[in-house]
Amino acid sequence: MSSQVNLPVGPFSFSIHSDNKMVLDNLDLLYQDYNFLNSNRFTDFNIEITTRSFLRRFIKPQIDFFLDEFSPFKPLPKDHAFAMLEWGMNWCIATKAHHFLILHAGTIEKNGHVIIMPAEPGSGKSTLTAALVYNGWRLFSDELGLISLKDELVYPCTRPINLKNNSIDIIKNYIPNSIFSTIAKDTHKGTVSLLKPPKESVVHMHEPAKLKSFVFPKYVAGSSAKLTPISKIDAFQVLIDQSFNYHILGFEAFNLISKLLQDVECFQFEYSDFEEAKTAFDSLVS
Numbered sequence: 001m002s003s004q005v006n007l008p009v010g011p012f013s014f015s016i017h018s019d020n021k022m023v024l025d026n027l028d029l030l031y032q033d034y035n036f037l038n039s040n041r042f043t044d045f046n047i048e049i050t051t052r053s054f055l056r057r058f059i060k061p062q063i064d065f066f067l068d069e070f071s072p073f074k075p076l077p078k079d080h081a082f083a084m085l086e087w088g089m090n091w092c093i094a095t096k097a098h099h100f101l102i103l104h105a106g107t108i109e110k111n112g113h114v115i116i117m118p119a120e121p122g123s124g125k126s127t128l129t130a131a132l133v134y135n136g137w138r139l140f141s142d143e144l145g146l147i148s149l150k151d152e153l154v155y156p157c158t159r160p161i162n163l164k165n166n167s168i169d170i171i172k173n174y175i176p177n178s179i180f181s182t183i184a185k186d187t188h189k190g191t192v193s194l195l196k197p198p199k200e201s202v203v204h205m206h207e208p209a210k211l212k213s214f215v216f217p218k219y220v221a222g223s224s225a226k227l228t229p230i231s232k233i234d235a236f237q238v239l240i241d242q243s244f245n246y247h248i249l250g251f252e253a254f255n256l257i258s259k260l261l262q263d264v265e266c267f268q269f270e271y272s273d274f275e276e277a278k279t280a281f282d283s284l285v286s
Contacts (some may be wrong), residue, residue, distance in 0.1 A: 002050075006037035010156040010205050011146075012097070013087060015043040018081075020063055023049050026082040026181045030160045030194060033202040045092045049085050051078070067092060078186075083184040083192045086162060090143050091155065094244040097146070100155065101253050102244040105145035106217070107154060109138040113212035113285040114154040116145040117269075118242035121189075124219030124271075127167040130195055132281060133276040134175045139201035147211065149252055152260065158205035160194035168193045174274060213265045213284050214239070225276035227267045227284075235266035 002019035005027050020026055037043070048066040061078035064071050065088045072091065076084050094102050106117040106129035118126040126142040133139040140146075140156040147154055160181065163171055168191065172178055179196035214235055215227070239257055240246050246253045265284070271277040 004039065004124055006039055006041065006043060007031060007034060008037055008205075008278065009159055010140075012027075012045065012093060012157070013041065013043040013047045014092075015039075015050070016085065017047065018085075019051055020049055020078070020081045022079070022182055023081050023085055026194075029179065029189075030181055030196045033197075033199045045089070045096070047085070047088060047089075047092070049081055079182075080184045080187055082181055082194070083143045083162075083187060086160065086194060089159070093144060093146075098132040098248055099149055100146040100247055101149065101246070101249060101256055103145035103147070103239065104143065104242045104244060106142050107140035108132055108281075109154075109156075109209050110136060110282070111139060111285045112209055114140065114209045115213050115215050115281065115284060116147075116154065116211060117215050117217050118145065118238055119217055120242070123217055124167075125217050125218070125240070126161055126163055127170060128217055128271065128274075128277060130161045130163065130167075130171045131174060132278060133161075133198055133201060135274070135278050137281070138204060139197050147256065147260070148208070149249070149256060151208075152211075152256065153208035153212050155208045156201075156205045158201050159195050160196055162194055165190045171195060187266075211260060213263055213267065215267045215269045215281075215284075216273065217270060219227055219270045220270045221272055223270045223272045225269070225271045225273060225280045227269050227280050230266050230268050232261045232266060236261060 003024050004017045008055040046068050062075040063081045064075050065073050067279045101117050117125050129142040139158050142161040144157050181194040184192045
């Protein structure tokens with residue numbers, strides 16, 4: 001038995017078709033605050049998550065991800081189905097939405113000011129994003145910073161937060177009554193589970209805002225929270241390195257980043273304690 005969900009996500013819309021119960025159950029759980037779209041509406045991305053073959057339902061079951069009948073990934077074990085959907089949705093945006101400069105970044109907002117946190121995997125950006133958005137900040141994304149080429153505003157892409165390994169239990173202990181997806185073990189990222197986004201962030205996911213700061217975070221065990229200003233040249237290089245589509249946009253991306261860096265602050269940020277991190281981030285927008 002299969003089902004279809006038409007899902008709005010900020011400036012995008014997804015049509016998701018699946019015969020996988022785990023996918024459907026997790027969509028119901030983590031996207032319960034979203035207003036699903038009418039099936040007759042245009043969608044940007046038509047996705048299918050499906051069991052690989054009849055035999056694969058019983059012998060080492062695997063699932064495939066399709067975008068418009070094209071399969072960009074190798075099949076994964078059935079238990080990775082919902083994680084694969086979320087990774088695939090990120091891939092759709094990162095490879096197709098070139099009216100934005102797209103950064104690999106946690107992105108949050110408070111008091112009308114957006115902070116974008118570009119970082120390499122393992123830096124703790126998703127864990128920090130999760131802690132802050134359940135402490136007074138609005139979630140734009142834990143993975144994608146979307147800066148419009150047209151109006152230079154940052155656009156939300158509010159979806160569940162992808163947490164890995166030890167971060168899952170850390171956030172479960174830190175956020176009372178947090179809601180998580182089923183756990184996918186032994187993925188290429190380790191153990192993975194997704195955290196339901198705050199309802200208030202979902203309600204306001206169609207509201208862009210102006211960029212205030214680039215903050216480049218890194219978790220350092222035992223460290224005090226510390227914001228350290230960095231040069232615009234160093235910041236520019238990190239932004240290039242952490243962009244999904246700088247090489248595609250070329251001169252447009254160069255001009256946009258150059259213009260933004262004239263007006264925004266740039267910091268490196270070390271942290272180990274969420275409460276100290278919140279105080280430091282609040283100081284940037286108070």
